[in-house]
Amino acid sequence: MIFNISVTCYYHKSAASDENKQIADLLIELTTQNKNWGFGLCFLTLRNVIGLPYNHKRVYRIYCELELNLRIKPKRRIKRVKPVPLAVPVEPNQSWSMDFMHDALTDGRAFRLFNVIDDYNREALTVEIDFSLPAQRVIRSLNQLIECRGRPDQLRCDNGPEYISNALKDWALEQGITISYIEPGNPQQNAYVERYNRTMRYDWLNQELFTYLDQVREQAEDWLYHYNNERPNMGNGGFTPIQKLNQAA
Incomplete structure (x- = not known):
């Protein structure tokens, strides 16, 4: 057959x-x-x-x-009791979160990273990198962002010396921007940027050895593009920050 x-x-x-x-x-x-x-x-x-x-x-x-x-061994995390949920913005520029991170070059010199994200779509707006980042550098970076992005209604941050300085407070007053300080010892109140910091640490900083500061800055540009355009974000329903921004347009 x-x-x-x-x-x-x-x-x-x-x-x-x-x-x-x-x-x-x-x-x-x-x-x-x-x-x-x-x-x-x-x-x-x-x-x-x-x-x-x-x-x-x-x-x-x-x-x-x-x-x-x-490949990846699951990490045990401490479960918070009744974490306070953050308000979810309904459009871009309602609320930005900002925070500092630290790392070091191979010769041991420490440097700082100043991060700003838009809470609406978790977009990383900038990362300023230098050995010292006083209040005036923070203000300069925010001014540059406002020129290309527009003015936020609110800035959320901790109580670091750069943020509680009179220079930043006066600048925010002139700009008509509210500074929302989290309670001391409660980083979960700045959870959006804390989560971003953790992602930056694990996915970029911990993967590299930096010998000079310009190397960090060059890689930071690549990181920003990758995070905003190529990395899905669960806070955006599995879409990238730029995809969510385009959906709002």
């Missing part, structure tokens, strides 16, 4: 094989470039950033076959 098998069966298997190879290649590329990414960020990048239609189950099966699920 002779069975006739349709050529569409061969085509279907071949197409599925090609698609699986494409998924595997992209997963390997994403996890190589972003060593701290788990499956969630990889899948959201394939679906929302690259625009591939493959379903969750299929991508996860290939992810596990590649043993990429064994």
Whole structure:
């Protein structure tokens, strides 16, 4: 007895094989470039950033076959009791959050990073880098942002000396901007930028050794582009900051 098998069966298997190879290649590329990414960020990048239609189950099966699920050891975190939720802005420039970070060059010299994000879409607006960043440098950076981005209604920050300085308070008063100070010892009240800082630390700063300050600044430009345009953000429903900004336009 002779069975006739349709050529569409061969085509279907071949197409599925090609698609699986494409998924595997992209997963390997994403996890190589972003060593701290788990499956969630990889899948959201394939679906929302690259625009591939493959379903969750299929991508996860290939992810596990590649043993990429064994790369990252889950971290135990302390669960806060009844954390206070932050207000969610309904449009850009309602509220910006700002904070400082610290790191060091290979010769041991410490440097500072001044971060500002828009709470609406979690967009990283700037990162100012130098050995010293006094209040006047903070004001200069904010002025530059306002020129290209517009004026925020509110700035959220902690009680660091640069933020409580008369220079910044006077500047904010002239600009008609409210400074919202969090309570001392309550960084969760500045959770948007704290979460951003943690991502910057794990995905960029901890992956590199810096020998000079200009090297940090150059890489900061690449980081800002990657974070805003290529990295899905769960606070945005799995879309990148720029995608959410475009949705609001």
